[in-house]
Amino acid sequence: MSNITLIGTGNMARAIGTLAVAGGNTVEVMGRDQSKADDLAGALGGATAGKWGAVPAGDIVITALLADGVVPVIAEYGDALAGKVIVDISNPFNATADGLTHSEETSIAQEAAKVAPAGASVVKAFNTIFRHVLEKGRPNVFLAGDDAQAKAGVAAFIESLGLRPLDVGDLKMAHWLEGAGLVTMGLARHGVGNWDFALGVTEFPG
């Protein structure tokens, strides 16, 4: 099992935290508003609340933040994240959610890697999954990253949640996973699955 820290106290932090506790992981919650972190840690049961900006207890640090917040918060934490595996779950959608906020071929995960401290590595994961699907289904989880060991750790954590990790490759693939987030939004808006679905793989063996 894994030691994880959730930075963020919103719906995705709650959804991932709930699965993480159920999967037997050690969970810490950090929020800029300490009372929200305390509340979420209590609600998750068995989780602890850390102090904003301190060194996270978890080896895996999930930034459960809106896309705009991820890079600034990682920069703010700075050396407190040294040696950590940082998991970016965000979707930098534009205002109409039919394109990304960055026009260049980058991603929040790649930008996060630029500001992360030495020895930290960034993995993109979870961004193609609607929060309510994570609460009731067992969707596939795509992940991308440059550090094989970090990805293996995140994959093991994903498996502890009862979900299937799907490695798509290096961190530069995070750009195309953000695009897969747009594809998921597009499908939902065009009548697929009444929003109760996730992108995944179907196997045709033999």
Add this chain to the structure above:
Amino acid sequence: MSNITLIGTGNMARAIGTLAVAGGNTVEVMGRDQSKADDLAGALGGATAGKWGAVPAGDIVITALLADGVVPVIAEYGDALAGKVIVDISNPFNATADGLTHSEETSIAQEAAKVAPAGASVVKAFNTIFRHVLEKGRPNVFLAGDDAQAKAGVAAFIESLGLRPLDVGDLKMAHWLEGAGLVTMGLARHGVGNWDFALGVTEFPG
């Protein structure tokens, strides 16, 4: 059932043509090498061979060509494609198949639309599916396009093949479907499904 014309005589033309004939559609094949078109039409059984550059018999024209060939061939056909629904199935992968050949936020489908004649419309579809999977499985088929009527026609054709069409939105989403092609390649290269899989949706109703 649909009237379709395949421009191209390669493996994808054969795979789609086989399913199209089995699905009760009227199928025409066109190739720059007439003997290859004749051969494929004969192999498909009940299909006809058209003449390269002539007005296609099909209402739906599938350019089953390598990505580099799609835009030039549509330009070459010119007004012969007036009023047709053109289906681009290509993946403009770079030499290492870990990125696209165009760095801007466009797609072969969008570039094809720029050279297509008046009254023609372009739909992106099929590009996330490995040919061998199309031959043995029932993968989901993502599609994108600006013309709702054209997309409805292509969706009906896809259903006639026993496959599920998944509308992701406007033609600009073709860029992200090409990205989904890269995600599919990335998954295959990282041990998912031994190449015998396709991207699709999993529903979690209720």
